[in-house]
Amino acid sequence: MPYVQVYITEGATKEQKAELIEGITELMVRILDKNPASTHVTIDEHKPANWGIAGRSVKKLRAEGKTAGISEK
Amino acid sequence: MPYVQVYITEGATKEQKAELIEGITELMVRILDKNPASTHVTIDEHKPANWGIAGRSVKKLRAEGKTAGISEK
Amino acid sequence: MPYVQVYITEGATKEQKAELIEGITELMVRILDKNPASTHVTIDEHKPANWGIAGRSVKKLRAEGKTAGISEK
Amino acid sequence: MPYVQVYITEGATKEQKAELIEGITELMVRILDKNPASTHVTIDEHKPANWGIAGRSVKKLRAEGKTAGISEK
Amino acid sequence: MPYVQVYITEGATKEQKAELIEGITELMVRILDKNPASTHVTIDEHKPANWGIAGRSVKKLRAEGKTAGISEK
C-alpha cells in the first residue's frame, strides 16, 4: 500500500533509478512489513532551473560554483 | 476548491485524459457538492522507467512479461 | 498502477469518502483499463485555515460570507 | 526545512521562475524565520491538456475562449 | 537536494519512522551521491478510511478480512 515519491534534479542513470526503486521497496518491506506487490515508488525529475535552494535555482548555483554552503547536490 | 492529482504512466490519449478530467470533476460536484469552476484536476505522466512496483520498474516488468501477479497496468 | 491524490477541506463524511474512492477507481478502470487491484486513491483533508484562495484562507472567506465570486466550496 | 511545490501550466520564462523561487524563499524566511539554505522550491509545469478546470482541460478552454467565468489563467 | 515523500497508513512506530528516514537518506547518498544535509524525507500518515485500493477503503478491506488478493498492507 505504501507510495513513495522521489523528487530529484535530472541526471540519474537508469541503473541508479532501478537501484533506488529496489532499495526503497526493500526498506518498506523490511521495516514496515509491507507487501512488495503493492509498494509503489515514483521518481520525479526536475530541470535545474525548476529547483530552487536558498532563493536561487540549482542551475544558477551550479553555474556560479556556489555550492559549498548550500549543498545543492 | 478541491484539487485532484492523477499519477499514471505515459500512454493515455487526449481523449482519455479529457474523459478523466470530466469524470473526476463530475464526481467532486455530485458527491461533495463542490463548485465545478473551482475544481482542478491535473494529470502527471511518468515514464515506465520512473515507476516501480514490487521493487522493479514498470519498464522492466513489461519487458519481461511479468505482470500477472503484480498488476503493473 | 495509478495513484490519485484528492485534496479537500475537512468535512466529508465516511460515506462520501467511500463513494469518491469507488467512483475514481471505477473511472481509472473504465477509461484507462487499469487493474483495480493496483489502483490507489488517497484523500487529504485540510483545515480551512490551511487552504487559501485568492489570497485568503477558506476559514476567513466562510466567516465573512465572501464566497460568491470565489467559489470556496 | 520548508519545501514548496508550485504547480502551473507551461509557459513561464526563466526570469519568472527565478523570481518565483526568490520571492517564495524570501516569504518563508521573513514570515516563518526559516533558514534560506534549507528552503527548497520546485516548479512543476503541466501541459494545458493535463490540467482541467470545471471538467474541461485548459487546452480546450483556451481554444474556445471560454475563460471569463472560469479563470483558467 | 532530494526530497522524498512517503505515504503510508497510520500505525508505524517512532522507531520504524526513524529507520525509514535513516534508510532512505542512506540510499540517496550511496546511490545518487547526494549531500545528506540537504536530503529531506517526510512521512505522511493517512487514516485507513482515507486510503482506497480496488475501490474500497483500507478500513473496509481490513474489517472484512479481504486482504488476500489485494495486498492492502
Added chain:
Amino acid sequence: MPYVQVYITEGATKEQKAELIEGITELMVRILDKNPASTHVTIDEHKPANWGIAGRSVKKLRAEGKTAGISEK
C-alpha cells in the same frame, strides 16, 4: 489556475499562515499574471518526528541541539 503546496513542520501561527497564503498569492499574480480567484495555496504541517534531514528526524535534531550545520529550521 496555479496550485501551491507548502510543507512545513507544525508550529506556525494562524497569522503566519494567513500571511503566507496572502504573500504567495500576491507573487503568483504579480510575477505570472495569474487570476487570484483561481490561485490556491495549501499548507501541510508535519510533526517533527515525520520530517527527516540528513537521516535524522527534526524531533531528534532539536532534542540534541544539532541544528548548526544542518539548518533544521
